[in-house]
Amino acid sequence: MAEHATAQERLFALRETIARLEGKAVPALVAARQAKAAQAPQDMAKELRRLPLGVPAVDNALEGGMPLDGLTEIRTAFFRDAGSATGFVLALAALLQGEHGRKEEEVSNPVLWIGDRACAQEAGLPYALGLMQFGLKPRQFLYALPRKLEDALWIAETALASGAPAATILEVRGNPAHFGLTESRRLALRAKDTGRPLILLRQAGDEEASSALFRFRLEPAPALERRLPDGSMLGGSIGHPLFRLTLEKSRHPAPLSFTLEWNPRDRQFDLLQPSIPSFPALRPADPVDRFSASADRPDRPAEMGTLVAFDRAS
Amino acid sequence: MRLVALDEAAEAIGLRRGQGLAEARAIHPRLDVIEEDPAADRAFLEAVADWCDRYTPLVAIDEEDGLLLDITGCAHLFGGEEALLNDVLLRLFQMGLDVRGAIAGWPGLSWAACRFGRCGVVVDEDRQGMTATLPVASLRLSEDLVSSLQKFGLKRVGDLLSLPRAPLVRRFGSQVLLRLDQIVGAVEEPISPRRPVPLLSSERRQIEPIQVEEDILHVTEEVARMLLPGLEARGAGGRVFELMLFRVDGRVFRIEAEASRPLRDPKRIAALFSERLKAIHDDLDAGFGFEILRLNVLQHDDFQLAQGDFEGQGERSATLAELVDRVTARLGRNVLQGFDLRESHIPEKASVFLPAADGLAEGRKSETGFGFRGGERPLRLFRYPEQVETVTAEVPDGPPFRFRWRRMVHEVLRAEGPERISSEWWLDNQDEAERDYFRLEVRTGQRLWIYRRGHYHENQPPGWFVQGIFA
Numbered sequence: 001m002a003e004h005a006t007a008q009e010r011l012f013a014l015r016e017t018i019a020r021l022e023g024k025a026v027p028a029l030v031a032a033r034q035a036k037a038a039q040a041p042q043d044m045a046k047e048l049r050r051l052p053l054g055v056p057a058v059d060n061a062l063e064g065g066m067p068l069d070g071l072t073e074i075r076t077a078f079f080r081d082a083g084s085a086t087g088f089v090l091a092l093a094a095l096l097q098g099e100h101g102r103k104e105e106e107v108s109n110p111v112l113w114i115g116d117r118a119c120a121q122e123a124g125l126p127y128a129l130g131l132m133q134f135g136l137k138p139r140q141f142l143y144a145l146p147r148k149l150e151d152a153l154w155i156a157e158t159a160l161a162s163g164a165p166a167a168t169i170l171e172v173r174g175n176p177a178h179f180g181l182t183e184s185r186r187l188a189l190r191a192k193d194t195g196r197p198l199i200l201l202r203q204a205g206d207e208e209a210s211s212a213l214f215r216f217r218l219e220p221a222p223a224l225e226r227r228l229p230d231g232s233m234l235g236g237s238i239g240h241p242l243f244r245l246t247l248e249k250s251r252h253p254a255p256l257s258f259t260l261e262w263n264p265r266d267r268q269f270d271l272l273q274p275s276i277p278s279f280p281a282l283r284p285a286d287p288v289d290r291f292s293a294s295a296d297r298p299d300r301p302a303e304m305g306t307l308v309a310f311d312r313a314s
Numbered sequence: 315m316r317l318v319a320l321d322e323a324a325e326a327i328g329l330r331r332g333q334g335l336a337e338a339r340a341i342h343p344r345l346d347v348i349e350e351d352p353a354a355d356r357a358f359l360e361a362v363a364d365w366c367d368r369y370t371p372l373v374a375i376d377e378e379d380g381l382l383l384d385i386t387g388c389a390h391l392f393g394g395e396e397a398l399l400n401d402v403l404l405r406l407f408q409m410g411l412d413v414r415g416a417i418a419g420w421p422g423l424s425w426a427a428c429r430f431g432r433c434g435v436v437v438d439e440d441r442q443g444m445t446a447t448l449p450v451a452s453l454r455l456s457e458d459l460v461s462s463l464q465k466f467g468l469k470r471v472g473d474l475l476s477l478p479r480a481p482l483v484r485r486f487g488s489q490v491l492l493r494l495d496q497i498v499g500a501v502e503e504p505i506s507p508r509r510p511v512p513l514l515s516s517e518r519r520q521i522e523p524i525q526v527e528e529d530i531l532h533v534t535e536e537v538a539r540m541l542l543p544g545l546e547a548r549g550a551g552g553r554v555f556e557l558m559l560f561r562v563d564g565r566v567f568r569i570e571a572e573a574s575r576p577l578r579d580p581k582r583i584a585a586l587f588s589e590r591l592k593a594i595h596d597d598l599d600a601g602f603g604f605e606i607l608r609l610n611v612l613q614h615d616d617f618q619l620a621q622g623d624f625e626g627q628g629e630r631s632a633t634l635a636e637l638v639d640r641v642t643a644r645l646g647r648n649v650l651q652g653f654d655l656r657e658s659h660i661p662e663k664a665s666v667f668l669p670a671a672d673g674l675a676e677g678r679k680s681e682t683g684f685g686f687r688g689g690e691r692p693l694r695l696f697r698y699p700e701q702v703e704t705v706t707a708e709v710p711d712g713p714p715f716r717f718r719w720r721r722m723v724h725e726v727l728r729a730e731g732p733e734r735i736s737s738e739w740w741l742d743n744q745d746e747a748e749r750d751y752f753r754l755e756v757r758t759g760q761r762l763w764i765y766r767r768g769h770y771h772e773n774q775p776p777g778w779f780v781q782g783i784f785a
Contacts (some may be wrong), residue, residue: 080758086693087461087785110634124694124782128653129663129686134693134785136652142670144641146649155641155650164634220759238730238755241785262785277760278726 051096055261055271060212061247061256062281064112069195071188073212075202076219079173080257082123082203084220087134087203088243089169090261091269094135096167096197099144099266109166110140111189112159116171119203135264140166149178156187156198166235175208184267186209207248216247221259222278240264244273318350332469352378362406363508364566368606369402371515372507378427382421384505395435409564412595421503422496426471427454445497446472453493459486471497512556512610516540520693523603527591530559530604531584538580539610544611551576551617557587559598560606567598572647574638574671576615582636583609589643637672647671659735661696661781670726689733689754692763692782699779702764707778710770713752717764719780724756732766747776753784761785 007048050064059065066072072092076085093111113126125145128138140193146152152170159168172179172185184200188211190200200212207215221242226234240261247256315335317324324345329338339345355378363381366373369392372384385398392398406413418424418436423445427436430452430700431444448471450463463486468474474494475480484489495501518537524530534557545551553576555599559567589599611667652673658664664686700719707714713729731752737745749769754762761784768776 080760083692083694083760083783083785086783090693090785120697124692124696125667127661127692127695127782128655129661129688129691130693130695130782130784131653132686133691138655138665142638142649142650142652146645150644150647155645158640159637162633162637162640164637200612218763222759223755223761236728236730238753238761241761268747280757 001152002178023188025031042149051092051197052094054268055258055260057271058258058260061252063251064183066197067213068197069192069212071191071198071200071212073200073202073208073210073215074218074231075205075211075215075248077204077217079193080205081120081219084241084243085201085203085218086123087241087262088135088218088245088260089199089214090131090134091243091264092199093169094264094267095269097137097140098135109164110142111136111167111169111309112142112144112155112165113169114144114146114155114171116149116152116173117145117147119175123203133264134262149176153179153183153187157190160187160194160196160198163196165196167197167199169199169201171203172282173203174204175202175205181209184212188212209236212249214247217243217246217248219278221278222250224272225259242276244276244278316570325749326334331436349378354506355379360508361565362411364568365470365560365564367566367608370397371511371610373508373509374507376503377426380425382505384507385417399435406423419503420491420499422454425454427495444552446470448475448497453490455489455493459490463490464484479563484494484747487491488535510612512612514541514544514552514611515612516544517558517606518606520604521608523605524602524607525600527588528665530591530607531588533607534587534609535580535584535608537549538567538583541583541609542578542580542612545578545614545617548614549617551578552583552611552614554611554613555583555586556612557590558606558610558612559604560608561600562602562605565601567604569594569598570612572641572671573635574642574674575635578617582639585636586639586643589640611725620762635674638674642669642671658738660738661735662693665695689731689751690784692784696780699765699781702778702780703776707766711750711766713754722758722764723758724758725751726754727754728755735765749781751781 018089049068050059050062051068052059052061052065052067061175074085074089076082097109115125126141126143129140130139131141144152146155149172152172156168156170159165200210203207220246223242224239225235226237226239228234242261244259244260245257250256255281257274259274259276261270261272262268263270298303317329317331317333317335317338320329327342329341335347346731348410359379359381363373363375366381366383370383370385370388373385374382374384376382388516388695389395389398392401397413399417403413403415409740414428414433416424416428416433416436418427419441421703423436423441427444430448436444442591446758450468450471451460453460453471463474468477472495474490474622479491480680492501493563496503500534503531506638516537518533518540520533524533530629541552552573554570554572557569557571559569561567568589569587571581571590573586575641577583577586636648647669650670651667652670655666655674656664656666666731702717702719705717707717713731714726716723716725729752731751731779733752737748739745748753749765749767751763751765754764756762763782763784764778764780766776766778771778
């Protein structure tokens with residue numbers, strides 16, 4: 001019996017060591033914490049250093065909210081969703097800045113956006129008046145546009161290590177070879193050291209192994225109409241932006257989808273019903289079927305690249 | 315082709331400057347001739363001038379082959395004028411240069427003494443006698459003037475000095491008198507240094523030259539500590555610093571670094587250079603090491619002593635400044651930027667980017683100073699509006715239904731607008747057409763900010779442009 005107990009103890013010790021290596025919570029503490037969380041979810045978010053998004057369903061999925069000491073990845077499948085992705089990331093930043101700004105009226109830590117040359121060329125530069133209307137403080141916004149990805153990574157690491165920015169946003173295009181698991185792990189560790197969040201915005205990128213705690217895939221949804229003071233909707237108008245999010249990477253087994261609306265005036269997210277319509281599907285770019293491969297000849301050469309746009313016949 | 319410069323051997327066999335090359339070859343067929351390269355000569359002279367910075371910060375280049383050093387107040391550091399001159403000449407001689415040098419009370423006399431008289435320090439006792447015996451060519455006059463003076467038998471400066479001044483001006487012009495006054499020191503002649511004089515400067519001479527980056531940074535910190543009393547006495551902190559590294563073989567490196575706010579802390583000054591050194595790592599060749607390190611303050615601002623508060627507010631803005639400094643030092647001024655809001659209703663003029671270092675330096679303006687009342691503005695604005703083609707829109711001022719942008723046809727699902735923005739007619743040359751802005755939601759899910767420039771006219775449809783994207 002005593003032997004069995006010793007073995008158990010060694011097993012627990014090993015599990016704890018592994019948990020520490022992986023930067024996760026020690027399993028023995030997790031059980032206690034879960035019991036506590038059931039009583040007071042607010043305290044739990046604070047203890048885990050999470051930023052609650054203010055939507056209970058989402059916060060539960062995120063174990064309290066967006067991590068304040070780690071890496072969160074947002075990715076879009078197509079470059080045309082760049083505007084929407086920018087909006088969601090900036091909404092998170094506004095939430096963060098608001099959190100700090102409420103306590104101290106004058107100065108809060110700035111948000112640092114590390115841009116990418118190609119994205120800046122295609123999707124434009126941040127615009128102060130737009131940011132202001134979106135709920136951010138333009139004077140507490142820094143924008144870096146380095147020439148190379150290595151420089152961008154260096155800025156991100158330096159910024160995280162200094163702990164000066166309230167949030168660091170790193171924008172990359174696609175899945176660059178120089179930004180793999182090693183680099184993202186390095187950034188995540190830096191973020192953990194100083195307790196500052198890093199948001200990775202991957203424009204037009206594929207799923208890739210990274211050390212992000214959570215990864216969202218984002219696409220836009222048609223905006224609702226503007227709400228009038230009496231509760232009715234103003235026909236034909238374009239209201240607050242809507243984000244259709246899929247939680248691709250988390251501790252949850254199944255991906256979770258939900259639609260959020262950002263209200264810049266109140267700086268808060270609203271969860272919408274899943275019945276929100278999506279954009280009408282684009283007609284397939286090339287509707288004509290290709291001939292089937294011949295049996296008596298070698299196969300045709302593989303296609304290169306992907307077809308981005310194709311003229312419509314009519 | 316003519317000879318412009320000769321070495322000792324060539325002088326010994328009787329060649330002279332200005333001689334034709336063919337003639338010289340006829341005298342001595344085995345001449346080794348190198349084509350003149352004035353740019354390289356100049357660069358070399360600049361390098362020597364840089365090296366001379368070790369004696370005084372006031373170094374001026376004199377014509378093609380001379381340097382003027384203002385050693386006022388510097389001589390005692392090297393053990394007197396005689397010792398200073400010997401040191402300069404000896405070191406340059408060891409570098410393989412044939413140099414003549416003289417020290418006198420003013421530039422005109424030292425120029426003449428160096429080129430035409432006895433080299434060395436001109437002492438007060440024999441100054442008058444020496445000046446009188448110098449040839450008229452030592453007056454820095456044009457060649458024509460010198461030869462016409464010589465035709466009149468005026469061979470020495472003393473001959474001119476004994477003449478009445480008025481007839482001299484009438485015959486030879488005022489230039490002669492000016493030069494005469496300059497050689498006797500009756501007229502002040504300023505030396506214009508090639509570089510601005512630093513406000514503060516401190517240096518360290520190493521007995522053992524240093525090569526390694528860590529050592530350089532360590533010594534930089536030491537030197538920065540020596541600057542501290544000077545900065546404190548002025549109540550200032552440095553904004554722009556210059557680190558000068560004198561290599562043992564005479565080459566001088568200058569590294570400039572800028573801080574976003576006035577600095578005094580030696581550690582942070584050294585940290586500025588640590589990023590700069592990493593950025594220029596390949597260009598900095600330590601060779602056999604650096605023997606002198608000098609730190610100059612080129613620009614300084616008032617330094618506000620801040621007492622640490624309990625909430626750590628001051629500390630936080632200090633870390634931000636440190637971050638900005640590091641990025642600026644390593645990647646340049648324009649990489650990290652902040653916003654500056656301008657009161658203009660033309661969208662692209664209302665918000666401009668400024669280097670973050672400048673933004674921090676001028677201090678934060680209050681957030682409430684700018685009230686914007688207008689329609690919704692996009693989150694991202696294109697650097698230049700992009701023209702769209704084949705627009706079908708409601709005439710005269712409705713939103714578009716369909717347009718072609720970036721090689722793709724976009725169908726508009728919903729539109730908001732127009733918001734009309736006129737040009738700033740109260741400014742000169744700002745007579746552009748009016749713009750009607752629309753917010754569009756297109757079929758692909760993008761929300762675009764698009765405008766029509768001008769109105770519909772006969773045979774001339776207006777242009778449509780996409781200027782930004784919304785969330």
